Amino acid sequence: MAIAGLAAVPQQSHRPHGWRRWLFATNHKDIGSLYLWFAFCMFLVGGVLALCIRAELFRPGLQFFQPELFNQLTTLHGLIMVFGAIMPAFTGLANWMLPLMIGAPDMAFARMNNWSFWLLPPAMALLLLSFVVPGGAAAAGWTLYAPLSVQLGMGMDLTIFAIHILGVSSIMGAINIVVTIINLRAPGMGMMKMPMFAWASLITAYLIIAVMPVLAGAVTMVLTDRHFGTHFFNAAGGGDPILYQHVFWFFGHPEVYIMALPAFGIVSQVIPTFARKPLFGYTSMVYATSSIGVLSFMVWAHHMFVTGMPATAQLFFMYATMLIAVPTGVKVFNWIATMWEGSMSFETPMLFAIGFILLFTIGGLSGVTLSVAAVDVQLHGSYYVVAHFHYVLVAGALFSLFSAVYYWFPKMTGRMYVERLGQLHFWWSLLWFNVTFFPMHFLGLAGMPRRIPDYALQFTQFNQIASVGAFMFGLGQLIFLVNILYSLRHGKTAAQQPWEGGNTLEWRLPTPAPYHSFSEAPQLDVAENGVVVAMQGGKHG
């Protein structure tokens, strides 16, 4: 029996109601929704911190914040955006969509899934609480470099324990994703057939399991240096502050891919749908993703070119970093080739996906620039670096998240978002994103250091442009919020297959997706990238 014939199904009887549904959730869709809403709230909190930073930097001199508080703002902005907004948003999407896309009954460990989510609010509470303890929040930058992190007040301890909790949360979430993909695919959904989003989530989860414990180790050493007399990062005791940077960036660089690979996965689903063509070079896409998963462990010291490494090490990390441009280039090429001669339409998800390709590539290219050790010596710690990673994280990760939410919103809620508002959101974000971050390239090249509340007069104009852009960009995100809130109640009823070109498994389910998608696994005949050719069985409800 093909599910495709069913218009609507009665809602599930096992569904708990009220607050228990969310607090005690074991349903992957409920937990996914919790993740997504939490991530959006944290996106707003982190965004407000960013606007505080941009307000202070609107003019040279100190206006609103003392340097100490300014450093706390930059630190918490980074930590909240990375661990509170982007990572949970991707985990939430994986929770929501993976079981639908690979034909699984739910996530492999449904109860642990709930714990993964509910550890996030306490961790973020500890982080935010640190603003009000004596000495204020951590002010060492999101990288928490020693010896600065060893010297700060108790806000740093709260940050350390928050990171421990975040680590537990994301490792459990990642184990859940890996096991679900390995063990719970429906018959016929082979590994080399499954959607790129599943592949990207798999490699991302593997990276999380591999590097979050290393970060936990690094901050634990900071903790023992602070309170238990060790000298890991103090030369006078036989340690070395550079050691911290090595351990941190062994985590930190793969972390970059933890925030980028899921974005690649999303774009690899959206582009084929709106180009109405199969993904070009699926197999090469899988290999590119996997090789990024391997290479990302071998490039960490490109963040440390100014620490006095031997020339051999500099050369190794420089070339290894450049090597990553190859699989990334393969991906960009494949996306463009997918669109080539496609029958394209430009709904909001597609716009964000194309915006992603364009701007992420700019961020990638400035990354290649930074990978050149000789150039990096000039640009290290400058606004050029800030411009670079905001191109890959905001126009990269965030744009892909918007693309994904618009793309799957009909399947999640049964209603369409308002297309005109979506288009406005995209063009608004695209414009003001570039107004905010493009001038930062120039600021960096001209020598403006990052993480300072005050700057030399000649940097004023570009900073003012960036600050205006940031406030307008922030305002634009309210368009998104309004669109979502309005559409949840009043949006047009969505068809089962709202996108003509959507042919992965989730579009074979009724809209909105039933509470239990596949209580019985369907028998599938699948082509590359999860394109369903034929389907039998697969009860839901």
Add this chain to the structure above:
Amino acid sequence: MALLDEHGQAHYFVPAPSHWPVLGAVALFCLGLGAAFAVNGMLLGWWVLALGGLILLRMLFGWFGDVIGESVGGRYHGQEALSFRWGMGWFIFSEVMLFGAFFAALFWVRQVALPTLGSLDYKLLYPDFSASWPLQTAPAAGPAYQAMEAWGLPALNTLILLSSAVSLTWAHWGLLLGRRAQLKLGLLITIVLGLGFLCLQAIEYHHAWTAQQLTLSAGGYGMTFYMLTGLHGLHVLLGSAILLVVWLRVLRGHFDQQHHFAFEAAAWYWHFVDVVWLLLFVFVYCL
């Protein structure tokens, strides 16, 4: 609720809503908050820490109680068992990476920081420092201390852990062949050996701290020694606790030749802890 189709066939088990995860989140919040207060010398912190620990224990008992109940109630089949095995494997991988961070610190301190600090560049800062390993003092000379001796208690502890791996495997054979007495005895021996290891380690620590002046602040040697062996000791403690639970379940008649994931998981964990010790013995004590 195990979902059954019209043929009464069991599907992948998706548990009913549960309040344990949220309780666990509250526990970790208390632990984090309490620890941050406690390390800053606030008495209140210890109380919050203790509260968090109690809540966590309650949660673990309740949660694992549910899981064991479901297992004994026949809710798990082949696919669930495979999920558990994959999950445990990936968890151990994450533990490997955690130890990796501390091993990296050890190798860095010995191979990079030590020669640098002993080099001519640093003679002005630390004129009396000589770069030998194990260090006899920290560069900014603290009290001199003695390094650990590999062929005393540590060698005995190596023997103990290796024997415990043998007794555990013997117990595993007992389980697979249906010899319950062998299973019970093998597990008991393993647990006793694990606890014996911990006792000897405590004696070793006490002696090092008092008689050898080897403290956490005793330079690159002291800190890597205590952090690595301490982290390992915590894992032995956890492994012993897991084995104890498995043993108690065996006494109650749980597990048969086919269904014994908990036993396997405990065994994998124990062997992992064992291998880490061998690395520690080589790199911390011998070399």
